[in-house]
Amino acid sequence: MKPMPDSPLPWHRSQWQQLNERRAQGRFPHALLLTGPEGVGKSHFARQFAQSLLCNGPLATGQACGDCRACLLVRAGSHPDLSLVSPLEGKKSISVDQVRGVGHYLSLKSQYGRHKVVVVSPADSMNVNAANSLLKTLEEPNEGSVLILTTSRPAQLPATIRSRCQELRFGEVVQKEAAPWLKSQLEGDENPLTLLALAGGAPLKALRMADKELVSLRKDLFTGLERLAAQGADPISLANQWVKADTQRGLYWMYSWITDMVRLKATAAAPKISNEDMVQPLARLAAGASLQALLQQQERVVTVLRQEEQNLNLQLLLEDLLIEWRNCFAATKQRPFVQDDRI
Incomplete structure (x- = not known):
């Protein structure tokens, strides 16, 4: 940096x-x-x-x-x-x-x-x-x-x-100004769009997040949600993974991903989304759940974030959240297509 x-x-x-x-x-x-x-x-x-x-x-x-x-x-x-x-x-x-x-x-x-x-x-x-x-x-x-x-x-x-x-x-800083500046400040091969997504579009916050471990964690948590949506993962095991990682950050990422999925689902034209580096996998996930289910899941994430601050049993909170996430996709006939090398 x-x-x-x-x-x-x-x-x-x-x-x-x-x-x-x-x-x-x-x-x-x-x-x-x-x-x-x-x-x-x-x-x-x-x-x-x-x-x-x-x-x-x-x-x-x-x-x-x-x-x-x-x-x-x-x-x-x-x-x-x-x-x-x-x-x-x-x-x-x-x-x-x-x-x-x-x-x-x-x-x-x-x-x-x-x-x-x-x-x-x-x-x-x-x-x-x-x-x-x-x-x-x-x-x-x-x-x-x-x-x-x-x-x-x-x-x-x-x-x-x-x-x-x-x-x-x-x-808020528009991406066409933030991304080139951020790229000029990075010394490694980090993707500025990924970092901006991690930071909610804030360039200086993104610069502080130029951490390969953080980028890897984001990818791992999203992959876990993808596999869970495809009924190919265990919500209990995934909840255990989240507890050991940066739980609050993961919940904020999950909220951001669901928000983008709602925009993709509800808008005919190409909407503005926060996680532009993940638009294709998010679109695939959005196709596998109803708009109502996604909105309900969005509310559940907010609830867990509030409860997490009250020092309640985090493992159980995450297990319930991830089971409901899996159910969002189990309720539809269409399954999201999972691809491992897309982020």
Whole structure:
């Protein structure tokens, strides 16, 4: 895997242009809230824009020059006017002490005479006391200070914080932009479409999943479901395999596969599906079950995901789920054709 590029990501052009126009017009906000799905690069965008605010000679596009002393300090992680705040190692939450430190930091004079910038990521990991402390900083901003928050779950932030920030939204990344970029970042022979399917279309999440063992696990679990649908496997044995593997990830994959099968079953024209690298085997499976049975199975997967979080007997939950999966196909006369070398 190559290092992340020291430049904006291709699918961030619109958001970058919006902020650059505001800056040119003198309307740049003191607090930004970057929202959007996990893995689309919000934190990367925040750091890139922070660097551009601190750069001594930004380009006409608003991007940092990358060569000045300020840019070199940012890249080295030692710029005195930039602070990156996230949960401490081994912790899940941003503490109130960390946020109090943010308020004190922003009250200090910029050492390089430009801005003082703080990036809080993910902002939804702040505990209640930390969020309340941040509110005080937002209510009384210091001149030249810029606070950038990122979150994939904006609803988890207090409304009082959201209302004091200008929101910049990041949507899902289209495959024609994500796939070429992802391919350029991979050093092995991984299939970018497979990785994007693993990550739900999120490019940076897909990059983190460039793991051959994970790709192999996905293939094995899907093959097991295929054989079960063809009445050629034992649901008890398959459930045991899932328990020993990454169960929650497998359930999310199963939900994604069934969702694509429903789309293939319900749409006459070629539908947009998440698992484009598996369209043919998914279509074959979809042909072997009724739409109603697939919708019911989709609901069962959601139920098991909820129950799995309650630490119930996972083996029994999976056995019941996989028996019902097999029954989806046993109820039809047509059997899905199983082919081993199609993923």
